[in-house]
Amino acid sequence: MEYPISITPHAERTVTDTKSIPFGKVPTEHMFVAEYRDGKWQNARITPFHDLTLSPxxxxxxxxxTVFEGMKAFMMEDGRINIFRMEKHYDRFSKSLDRMCMPRVPQSLFTEAMHQLVQLDSKWVPEEADGSLYLRPFMIATEDRIGVKIADEYLFMIVASPAYQYYANPLKIKVETHFSRAADGGTGMAKCGGNYGGAFFPTQMAKEEGYDQVLWTDSKTHEFIEESGTMNAMFYIDGTLITPALSGSILDGVTRNSLLALAREQGMKVEERPLAVKELKDALEAGKRVEAFGAGTAAVIAPIASIAVDGKAYDCYVGEDATMFTLKKELYDIRTGIAPDTHKWNYVL
Structure with missing residues (x-):
């Protein structure tokens, strides 16, 4: 089925210094909107960025x-623009919508909307090596009715904003053993708003204690590591890249998936398995070289400088020769066309 997209042009880019813009603060000139009513998608359009009007x-x-995705577009070496891993993001977005009882967006509409919006606002894609255009597709229930029910009306939208390094410095984190981000059978694997709102309080408490983020543990025993803040958690110990296996409480990270594929191609030993807090603590206490980092679309790779377990902080390795930086560079080279895209991850305009 065809979904024609009407476009209302706007003045060209008005901001010239995108690097001074805080993450997610200034949108590009345009946004995409489509409405779901009467069981079908309709009125697909790209308009000048504007506020929404919603019923209370x-x-x-x-x-x-509410469900969202986080994606990025990159300026390539030859001047073309690449939207990274469009299909993987669409697949995850669809699974999140399924979990929240929301209608799927047809893939053809999702792809064409993303293509047209990025092409229209292409001058906002930073040319600097650490820059990208952050893309936020999202859906909200708009039916105006107070009553606990699955909505019959929705808005699907895409907005964009220039982005640079999410974390300026390596992180100090603490292992969280009281509060939980998600539980088996819950919505941890979905990118829905409630997961993030529920994480605010323990994260704020950690920041008041001098930490940047928390390292979430499982909700049943708090013995096994799950995620780091809003990122997947990954560790490089004794020549092995270790990350918790996907489950109903762990998000299927696109950056995580990409890094694991690259590591395996390099011949690196990779283990997707439960990682006990005790195992990590033992490695740190033994003086082993432990690389710890978060992996996510916004942060790409966020090095972790120290991890506090039961109030005691342990240093992690963040030297320039760290394996995580090698993986980050390889990912960057694929996204920007320096290295061949053998995985067909790039959607090039």
């Missing part, structure tokens, strides 16, 4: 039917 009864404001 809109179900998204009361019962949490």
């Amino acid at each position: 009864l809109a179900l998204c404001l009361h019962y949490g039917q």
Whole structure:
């Protein structure tokens, strides 16, 4: 089925210094909007960026039917623009929508909307090596009715903003053994708004204690590592790249998936398995070279300088020759066309 997209042009880029813009603060000139009503998608359009008008009864404001993705577009070496791993992001977005009882966006509409929006606002894609255009597709329930029910009306939207390094310095984190991010059978594997709102309080407490983020543990025993802040957690110990296996409480990270593929191609030993806090603590206490980092679209790779377990901080390796930086460079080279895209990850405009 065809989904024609109407486009209302706007003045060209008005901001010239994108690097001074805080992450997610200044949008590009345009946004994409489509409406779901009467069981079908309609009125797909790209318009100048503007505020929304919602009824105070809109179900998204009361019962949490909100889902989003985080994607990036990159300036390539030859001047073309690459939207990285479009299909993988679409697949994850669709699974999140399924979990939240929200209608899927047809893949053809998702792809064409992303293509047209990025092409229209292409002058916002930073040319600097550490820059990208952050893309936020999201859906909200808009039916105006107070009552606990699955909504019948939705908005699917895409907005964009220039982005640079998410974390300026290596992180200090603490292992969280009281609060939980997600539980088996819950929505941990979905990118829905409630997962992030529920994480604010323990994260704020950690920041008040002098940490940058928390290292989440499983909700049943708090003995096994799950995620780091809003990122997948990865560790390089004794020549092995270790990350918790995917589960109902761990997000299927696109950056995580990409790094694991690259590591295996390099012949690196990779283990997707439960990682006990005790195992990590023992390695740190034994003086082993432990690389710890978060992996996510916004941060790409966020080095972890220290991990606090039961109040005691242990240093992790963040030297320039760290394996995590080798993986980051290889990922960067593929995204920007320096290295061949043998995985067909790039969607080049």
